[in-house]
Amino acid sequence: MRAKDAVLPETTLELASRLSRKWRRFWTGLYDANRLRFAIVTVLIVVIVGVILGILTDALMRRLGIDLNSREAGEE
């Protein structure tokens, strides 16, 4: 049981570091290959992620029952 516990974090750490290496290689490779493409990809990702997160939080607020349209509570 103990041996199993010891292996798990090591595997997780190794997986995390492998993912981190891939992530690093992706961005630096993209920048080295073509700066214009790197700029376009980054801006597009940021805009898309920004809009998606905005829509998701909007939906979450409505689901929680927060009224985003009227200001009645504020006026009181």
Add this chain to the structure above:
Amino acid sequence: MSWLYANMPMAGMEIFWPGLLILGFGVGVIGGFFGIGGGWMVTPGLNILGFPMAFAIGTDVTHMAGKSLVSTFRHTRFGNVDYRLGTVMVLGTVCGFEAGAQTVMWLERVGKVELYVRLAYLVLLAFIARVIVADLQSRRRSASDSLRVARSGAIVFQRLRGMELPPVVRFPCAGIRCSLWLPVGVGLATGWLCGLLGIGGGLVRVPALIYLLGCPTHVAVGTDLFEVAISGLYGAATYTYKGRTEPAAVLIMLLGASVGAQIGSVATKYVRGYRIRSLLAVAVMGCAFSIALKLLATIQSPARVALERAATILILGLVAALACEILRQFVSGVRRERAAAPKAAIHGAR
């Protein structure tokens, strides 16, 4: 505790990622609540967390582009954006932004970017603190005093507006008629400031649109957001092209900012602003103090580590404290609204 540090591939350094999340969330809440972008907090915050200044500016501008688009769409729905005025201003804003970005790159080449941008931030934060304190004082001042001060400022602006240098253009949505060079000039000046400091520029642009061009306030705010979105997109592209943006940091901050901005803007329904405004004045002064500590750390090498740590704790603590206060008021407001909802339904049924 190495898992608390994430690798930033473009900047080539390890950064304390919960700090990025706190900064994104806190600035989102504060920006959403006060209607100011909060870029004046993000760039120094990123710099204090360890990013070189040019990276801090580029990352801030890119994160701003993702955030401002949603707000601009919301204002467009209410018809608050004068697209004709916005398009004319964009010419100046984009040119000004590029000039600001080139200034940063030049300062980086001569090795003075950290010092000069930090000093510029100290001036900007002093100006913001002055504006907030003046606003708080005007509440206490008599109406006639406030009117006299406003009139003396308005005369100067009216003279500037009166110089109708051709071509003179009419902006129907804002209901104004002025020389084309006036909005272009405002765009150029604010764009340069945005490119240099990595801020949205609303703090300067909105008063300029209202007093210098004579725009109605709601159109000034909507048109300013349009400018922020366009200059943010252009700024993100130009700083990324120059290799001064950290995409990993932008994504972590966006995660916090998207939730924070929503909470901040909804919180305005429940919170009375003046008490929070005095807290904002404290946050601005604290932010300036934190930058001063970081400046001092570069001069005082023996106490460098302690000063840098103090600057980090101070800025993150201030952002988190202000955001928590708004969050607390938001939660109690939501509870009140939910408790009132069943009563309203019963009254409606009767």
